[in-house]
Amino acid sequence: MKCPFxxxxxxxxxxxxxxxxxxxxxxxxxxxDCGKRFTTYEKVETIPLIVIKKDNNREQYDRSKIEKGVLLACHKRPISADTISKLVDEVEIEIFAREEKEISxxxxxxxxxxxxxxxDAVAYVRFASVYREFKDVNTFxxxxKKMLDTK
Structure with missing residues (x-):
């Protein structure tokens, strides 16, 4: 393993x-050589997963896209980086547990x-507004209301 320093x-x-x-x-x-310490992580290599986009285009699964979306939704919310990472891990584990070659x-x-x-309710609404492509205030x-009714 090459030293990053x-x-x-x-x-x-x-x-x-x-x-x-x-x-x-x-x-x-x-x-x-330089005496510095660093951390590496070793993960099991998974089978390639193809993601089916809304327009039916297909692309290879990219964890960083999930991380980016969740980070944006949680921006300026009292949610730790560890919590976000665990959430992404849970989603990823569930995705790969399906053992499918393609996922939407x-x-x-x-x-x-x-x-x-x-x-976090605010993070949820932020993510949902982008994901579900809210067109107007009524949809929002x-x-x-759905979220408040379930509480």
Missing amino acids: CSSDNTRVIDSRPADDNSSIRRRRLCD TSLIGELIMDRLKDL MTEL
Whole structure:
């Protein structure tokens, strides 16, 4: 493993343990050349997953797109980065547990909204407004009423 600080190949593992999500291994490494430490994560390689977009185009699954959407929805909300990461992990685990080669963005969006609804109402409404493409205030209010009625 190359050192991210000096690019040396002369590194070694000094600690190894399961990561918080138990689906990866966290390794602390030490560069023998510069003496700096860094962390790497090892995950099981998954089968390629194709995402079916709303316009029926297909593209390879990209976790960072889910992270970006959730981060935007949670912007300036009292939600920690760890909580967001766990939410994305949960969604990803559920997606891959289906063992399907293709999945629709609508299903991914629903999985995210289910979790955001329990986490933070404002983040949920923000995500839903973009995901469901609210066209006007009435659509927005309808979604808010549904959410308030379930509480």
